[in-house]
Amino acid sequence: MADVKVESAVLRSSPHALGSEQVPHVMWTVVLSLAPAMLAACWFFGLRALLVIVGATIGCVVFEYVLLRLRIDARKAMSMSLDGSAVVTGVLLALNLPATSPWWLVLIGALVAMLLGKHLFGGLGQNIFNPALVARVFLLLAFPAEMTTWLYPRSGAQFMDLPSLAADNLDAVTGATPLGMIKSDGLQAFLDWMAQSGTSLWSMLIGNTGGSLGETSALLLLIGAGLLFWRGYISWHVPVTYVVTVFVLTGIMWLVNPNYYANPILHVLSAGLILGAFFMATDMVTSPVSAKGMIIFGIGCGLITALIRLFGSFPEGVSFAILIMNGLTPLIDRYTKPRKFGAETVLRGEASA
Amino acid sequence: MSGRGATFRRGGTHPPEHKELCDPSTYSVLPNPEQLVIALSQHLGAPAKAVVKNRDEVKAGQLIAEAGGFVSANIHTPLKGVVRSQDKVHIGPVNSPSVVIKPADDAEPVVGYEHNPPPLDLAGLEAKQIIDKIKDAGLVGMGGAAFPTHVKLSPPPGVTLDVLIINGAECEPYLTADDCLMRNHPVQVLEGTRALMKSAGIERAYIGIEDNKPQSFAVMSAAAEGLPGIEILRCRTRYPQGSEKQLIEAAVGRRVPPGKLPFSVGVVVQNVATAAAVYEALQYDRPLMRRLVTVSGHAVARPQNVLVPMGTSVKTLLDFCGGLKGDVAEVVMGGPMMGRATSDITEPTTKATSGILFLAPDEVRLPEEDPCIRCGRCVAGCPMGLVPTELMGLAMRGRFEEATDALDCIECGTCAYICPSNRRLVHWIRLAKWELNRMRRRAQAKQKQQEAEAAKS
Numbered sequence: 001m002a003d004v005k006v007e008s009a010v011l012r013s014s015p016h017a018l019g020s021e022q023v024p025h026v027m028w029t030v031v032l033s034l035a036p037a038m039l040a041a042c043w044f045f046g047l048r049a050l051l052v053i054v055g056a057t058i059g060c061v062v063f064e065y066v067l068l069r070l071r072i073d074a075r076k077a078m079s080m081s082l083d084g085s086a087v088v089t090g091v092l093l094a095l096n097l098p099a100t101s102p103w104w105l106v107l108i109g110a111l112v113a114m115l116l117g118k119h120l121f122g123g124l125g126q127n128i129f130n131p132a133l134v135a136r137v138f139l140l141l142a143f144p145a146e147m148t149t150w151l152y153p154r155s156g157a158q159f160m161d162l163p164s165l166a167a168d169n170l171d172a173v174t175g176a177t178p179l180g181m182i183k184s185d186g187l188q189a190f191l192d193w194m195a196q197s198g199t200s201l202w203s204m205l206i207g208n209t210g211g212s213l214g215e216t217s218a219l220l221l222l223i224g225a226g227l228l229f230w231r232g233y234i235s236w237h238v239p240v241t242y243v244v245t246v247f248v249l250t251g252i253m254w255l256v257n258p259n260y261y262a263n264p265i266l267h268v269l270s271a272g273l274i275l276g277a278f279f280m281a282t283d284m285v286t287s288p289v290s291a292k293g294m295i296i297f298g299i300g301c302g303l304i305t306a307l308i309r310l311f312g313s314f315p316e317g318v319s320f321a322i323l324i325m326n327g328l329t330p331l332i333d334r335y336t337k338p339r340k341f342g343a344e345t346v347l348r349g350e351a352s353a
Numbered sequence: 354m355s356g357r358g359a360t361f362r363r364g365g366t367h368p369p370e371h372k373e374l375c376d377p378s379t380y381s382v383l384p385n386p387e388q389l390v391i392a393l394s395q396h397l398g399a400p401a402k403a404v405v406k407n408r409d410e411v412k413a414g415q416l417i418a419e420a421g422g423f424v425s426a427n428i429h430t431p432l433k434g435v436v437r438s439q440d441k442v443h444i445g446p447v448n449s450p451s452v453v454i455k456p457a458d459d460a461e462p463v464v465g466y467e468h469n470p471p472p473l474d475l476a477g478l479e480a481k482q483i484i485d486k487i488k489d490a491g492l493v494g495m496g497g498a499a500f501p502t503h504v505k506l507s508p509p510p511g512v513t514l515d516v517l518i519i520n521g522a523e524c525e526p527y528l529t530a531d532d533c534l535m536r537n538h539p540v541q542v543l544e545g546t547r548a549l550m551k552s553a554g555i556e557r558a559y560i561g562i563e564d565n566k567p568q569s570f571a572v573m574s575a576a577a578e579g580l581p582g583i584e585i586l587r588c589r590t591r592y593p594q595g596s597e598k599q600l601i602e603a604a605v606g607r608r609v610p611p612g613k614l615p616f617s618v619g620v621v622v623q624n625v626a627t628a629a630a631v632y633e634a635l636q637y638d639r640p641l642m643r644r645l646v647t648v649s650g651h652a653v654a655r656p657q658n659v660l661v662p663m664g665t666s667v668k669t670l671l672d673f674c675g676g677l678k679g680d681v682a683e684v685v686m687g688g689p690m691m692g693r694a695t696s697d698i699t700e701p702t703t704k705a706t707s708g709i710l711f712l713a714p715d716e717v718r719l720p721e722e723d724p725c726i727r728c729g730r731c732v733a734g735c736p737m738g739l740v741p742t743e744l745m746g747l748a749m750r751g752r753f754e755e756a757t758d759a760l761d762c763i764e765c766g767t768c769a770y771i772c773p774s775n776r777r778l779v780h781w782i783r784l785a786k787w788e789l790n791r792m793r794r795r796a797q798a799k800q801k802q803q804e805a806e807a808a809k810s
Contacts, residue, residue: 009684009696010719013780015766016710017368017526017689018718023726023773083723125724125774233728289729289740333743340738340761341363341598342608345618 026233026284027084033227034091034279036220041213044153045099049213052101057090059110067119085124089113092132095214095275096319097139099151105143109135129326130286133319140319150177150210177211178204178270182262183315190262204269211272218274225278234282237294238301242277243268245302246309253310267309276318277301286326293329293336300325358564358589361599364736365591366767368526368690370565371716375649377529377536378568380658382465383673385432385456389664390442391417394449395703396499398424401491403452409436413461414640417452420488426501426704427491428452431642431662433460444703445686445693451701454664463643463662466538466629473544473635475551483552483635490634491704492641496520496595496624497687499705502631505623506553508616517558518604519546521573521625522588522595524563525688528708530645531625533658535562535569538629539576545628546583548635553621558583559604560625565590592690593765597622599736611761647708648674651716652681661702667709668698682717685710690766723774731768731778737761741768741778748785753792759785 041049064086068077093109101109116138117131118124140147181190194200203209205219214221228234251264267273272280281287281301288297301321308317394400401418411417411430418428434456442451475483484506492502508514519542523531535542546558560577562570564587574585588594588603598609600622607618615622623631626644633639642663649656654675661670667684671677685692686700687707702709731741739758747756759782768778 009681009694010717011694011696012683012719013694013777013783014692014764015690015770015779016683016685016692016694016712016717017766017770018720018775019366019368019771019773020718021771021773022720022775023723026726026728026773080723085726123724125726284726284728287727289727289732289742291733333740337740338732338735338738340611340758341736342610342613343738345608345610 024083027088029231029233030088031084031091033224036224037095037214040217040220044216045151048099052097052099052106052213053094055103055106056094056110057087059107060086060090060114063111063114067114089131093135096132096136096212098149098212100149105139105146109139112138125285127285129323130280130283133280133323137319152210153216178209179315187260187262201265201269214275215272218269221274221278237291238281238287238298239277241295241298242281242302245299246273246306249306272318276322281322286329288329288332288336290336290338293332296332297325358587359603360589360591360594361602361736363738364734364767366734366771367591368770371527372529375529375647375656375658377532380533380645380660382462382660385460385462386665386669389454389662390701391428391452391664392442392444392449392701392703393418393428393451394447395444396426396493396501398422398501400450401425401428403439405436405452407436407438424501424504426493427489429491429640429642430454431463432456465660466541470540473548475548480552480554483548486634487631490640492627492630493704494624495626495644495704497705497707502627505621512616514553514555514619514621516605516620517550517555518600518620518622519560519625519628520595520600520622521560521562522600524592524595525690527649527710528647528688530647530658530707532566532569534626534629534645536572539573541629541632542625543576543580545631548631549623549628556582559586561586561588561600561604563588563590563594593736596763596765641704646702646706650711651713652677652679652711654678663703664701666699666701670709680714681711682714683712691764720775722776725774725776728773730771734767734771737763744785745776745778745781748781753785753788756785757789760789
């Protein structure tokens with residue numbers, strides 16, 4: 001028998017068995033779940049969309065690596081910047097940008113996401129706000145014109161066709177988002193436009209409307225989200241409460257005055273609600289950990305989104321809503337701890353004691 | 354009862370079982386080791402006090418140390434021999450007094466479990482007599498915690514017990530010792546159950562067996578036919594099904610409140626091996642001095658269940674099982690979820706040693722920790738309804754006063770098992786528990802001192 005080499009055995013505290021699922025599995029699955037939406041963006045907006053996605057992703061990974069190198073060694077920085085979390089941020093950032101984004105806008109977005117959104121807080125898991133949304137809101141406030149120049153969706157046949165964005169051609173190839181139109185021109189103008197251009201709610205569901213890369217096809221976003229549900233990476237709590245809250249609140253206002261307020265279905269299908277509710281509000285790092293907390297978080301997001309859309313000066317409120325609720329997450333976590341096992345049990349024979 | 358078997362409601366996981374490595378249909382009896390190192394502090398509570406001196410000759414089953422308090426247990430030698438020394442021995446973190454015995458050359462091997470033993474005659478026995486016998490025989494919980502059995506049967510005044518649960522869940526991966534016992538010796542378990550029922554005045558008992566042990570379930574069900582009040586309960590295979598509070602919920606739907614014992618909901622839980630030991634104590638006046646131990650893992654040549662006299666070293670057992678067949682990455686006393694790693698091949702087995710695992714490098718992951726991504730899996734997985742990631746964070750920052758929920762942690766390891774960032778959650782929560790208990794002891798000592806001073810002045 002071989003000499004017993006038990007003395008070299010590892011000493012660590014239990015458990016000695018560990019599950020096989022690791023952070024990169026989680027992150028890369030999220031990337032995969034966004035693939036249908038990315039493909040849709042490329043279909044509707046052509047090569048420009050692909051360039052924005054690739055640029056934002058590479059930008060985020062490179063900035064992640066550079067910022068990690070400021071505090072850790074090269075080997076670990078390399079493995080951490082490729083763990084998929086920076087890619088998720090990059091893809092989400094791209095889906096929050098218009099296809100007309102110039103290259104510098106994309107790179108500034110990536111830098112803001114990684115630096116202000118993530119690494120100033122201490123990197124993965126430490127950030128309070130969703131990095132992609134921090135970048136989007138930063139860009140929206142700093143470069144409002146570039147951030148609201150929406151390319152008309154086309155079909156994949158024109159993929160390689162890059163429409164000129166020169167000033168004399170701009171009006172021909174760009175237009176407003178549905179919610180933007182309602183906010184600036186009123187509901188009636190939008191309904192007239194819908195009738196005129198043959199746009200229906202169905203085309204909004206499949207994605208044939210103006211908007212950011214990821215604001216187009218609610219259907220394909222939901223297909224991707226299905227993968228996350230199936231893998232157990234997101235639960236129903238946040239997205240369902242979020243969407244239902246928006247639907248109910250906008251529905252109430254629609255019932256009050258259907259000539260002024262838009263149909264709640266339009267609200268649910270338009271702009272970034274589905275993207276936000278299923279992929280950004282569900283971000284693990286910046287949302288509550290308990291089921292109870294997630295429900296409060298989702299309702300809060302829905303409430304703020306609806307208030308901004310209905311009464312605010314911005315046409316769209318998803319980004320602001322999620323960021324505000326991100327800021328409330330530590331508080332929500334504190335007050336929504338799960339009930340401890342047996343805490344509700346009534347003790348026998350202790351009433352007298 | 355649902356088609357999938359009884360289970361608890363909240364949290365849990367299902368790690369790979371690896372039970373196929375160690376065949377539970379049979380077991381070997383260990384030949385006498387060269388020496389036994391019998392720890393005197395191998396149960397919860399006060400250490401036992403040695404009642405033998407060096408060079409004393411002892412018979413098999415003789416008392417060598419008596420209980421050092423109410424929460425303590427007698428200790429008996431499993432083999433005939435001579436007391437050689439009484440050095441301290443490390444049982445993991447516990448530096449325990451011990452009695453070292455050199456078995457005699459003509460010592461009989463450790464006594465085995467009888468086949469087809471007679472049923473107990475309980476008619477003439479009172480509850481108190483049964484509990485006294487259990488106490489004399491040095492019985493402790495054999496599922497791992499080694500809580501003295503007689504204490505569990507002595508509820509505080511005013512508490513009435515109405516349910517006994519015998520724990521045959523064996524939810525830890527790799528371990529098959531309880532399965533092996535139930536398949537081969539169902540009568541001992543069932544008769545012990547009857548005696549335990551009588552000792553606590555209980556008329557209803559459940560024997561919980563996870564549905565990954567169909568043979569045990571069948572054998573026990575057949576043997577339990579005609580025994581009033583005993584139900585063999587099929588439990589879903591789900592970790593930590595064998596945890597006391599979770600098994601109680603599965604069997605009778607009662608939830609033991611935080612910080613309370615099963616007494617508080619009228620329940621007593623005992624392990625199947627403990628039940629068998631109760632039978633032997635009553636039928637044969639046989640103390641608890643040996644047990645079935647699962648020796649398993651990919652690094653050991655011949656994994657098997659072995660009937661082992663307590664005090665046998667890891668090395669002796671390993672040699673008996675053919676030694677190592679390759680590199681060993683980790684040696685675990687107990688199961689992989691809650692067991693304790695050791696690197697000391699002289700460490701002796703105790704009444705609570707359910708298994709010794711020799712894990713090969715390919716079955717052990719030793720990953721680096723990644724940052725917590727707040728995915729919330731530990732929260733959803735915690736069967737006790739805690740927030741493990743928060744407790745870990747508090748413990749790492751030394752904010753123990755805020756981490757009092759740690760005291761409700763059962764250290765089942767579900768959180769650390771499912772964590773995608775490989776965080777050592779249980780490790781830190783255990784530290785918080787330890788610190789909190791230390792603070793509590795200090796506060797109590799200080800209060801006592803102040804009271805003493807007040808009384809003086």
